[in-house]
Amino acid sequence: MRKTGLAIAVTSAWCFAFSGPMAKFLGAAGLAPIEAVWIRMTGAGLLLVAVLAVFRPRALRIPKDRLLFTAAYGLIAIAAVQALFFQAITRLPVGVTLLIEYTAPVMVVLWVRFVRRIRVPRSAYLGAVVAVVGLGIVVEVWQGLRLDGVGLLLAFAAAGCCAGYFLLSDAFGDDVDPLGLIAWGLVGSAVVLVPLSRPWNIDWAVLSRTATLDGTTLPVAGAALWLILVATVLGYITGVTAVRRLSAAVGSTVATLEVIAGAIVAWVLVGEALGGFQIVGGLIVIGGALLAQTATARLPHADGPVVAPEAQPAMLKAEA
DSSP states (O other): OHHHHHHHHHHHHHHHHTHHHHHHHHHHTTOOHHHHHHHHHHHHHHHHHHHHHHHOGGGGOOOGGGHHHHHHIIIIIIIIHHHHHHHHTTTSOHHHHHHHHTTHHHHHHHHHHHTSOOOOOHHHHHHHHHHHHHHHHHHTGGGTOOSOHHHHHHHHHHHHHHHHHHHHHTTOOTTSOHHHHHHHHHHHHHHHTHHHHOGGGSOGGGGGSEEEETTEEEEHHHHHHHHHIIIIIIHHHHHHHHHHHSOHHHHHHHHTHHHHHHHHHHHHHHOOOOOHHHHHHHHHHHHHHHHHHHHHHTSTTSOOOOOOGGGGGGSOTTOO
16 A cells, blocks of 8 residues: 555656656747646646546535635635746746746745744754755755846745645645645636637647757647646646555655656756756755755644645645
8 A cells, every 4th residue: 555655656756757858848939928827727727628528526525615716715825836937947947947936835834823823843944944954955055046136036936825825735634625725716716817818819839849958859739648647637636546555754755756756857858967066956955855844844833744845735735
C-alpha cells in the first residue's frame, strides 16, 4: 500500500514537471502566456468535470455556503498562481521559477506566527532562514541579482499566491471534495481569465503548427494536449490519490521531486540547464522548505501541510 502510494506520488510530481516546458513550446508558437494559461485551465477544467460527472458525480456538489470560497480558491490558488508562473517562465528558467515558488512554505510559517499568532517550533524559523539563504545563492545576490528582475517579481508573486492557497485550504472541511474543488476551480479560473486572455482573439491556427526550442520540435497541439491531460488532469488525480495513501509529511516530501523533475525536463526539452549555484542553492531551498513545513505540520491549528506549488491542490487539509 505504502509503496503504491509512493509510486503514485512520484508519478504526480513528474506529471506536473511538464507544465513549464510545455508552456514554453506554446509561447514559442506565438501564444501569449495568458492565452496558454486559459487553454490549460479551460481544457483541464472541462475534462475533469466530465470525468467526475461520469465516475464520481458527488464530487461536483459544492454547498451553497461554499460558493464564494470556491470562487476565491479558483481566483487565487489556480488562476493567479498559473498566470504568474507562466509569465515568470518567459523571463526565468523553469527550474529557477519553481525554486522561488518554494518560498511559499516560508511565507506560511511567517503568517502562522505573526498573523495568526500561533507559536511555532524554532526549527520552523531555522528552515525559513535556510530557505532564504539558499534562494540568495540561486539568484546570486552577490552579483546584483543576475536573473531578470521582473521575472523574479512575478515568481515571488506566484509564491505569495501559493501561500494564499495554503491559507484557503485551511478554511474548508469534509463537505467539499478535493477533486470537485479542483475541477470547479479550473473552470472558474478560465471564466475569470476570459477578459484578459480574450480567447476570441487567440490565433487558433498555431495549434496546427510545430514549435522548436533548442533543437527539439513538437506539434503545438501535442504540447497543448500534454499540458492539459498529463501536466494538469493526470497530475491532480494522481496527487489526490497519493495523499490518500500517504501521510502529509511523506507526500509533501515526495512532492519536492517536482523541482528536480521540472529542471530535468526543461534541460532535456528546452535546453535550460541550471548552473552550479542554482543546483546548490536549490538543494538548500528545498531542505529549508521541508524543515519549515515539517515543523508547521506538527502544529494542531496551523495552515495544513505545505507541498509543491504546482501540486498544491492535491494536498488538502482533509488529506483527500
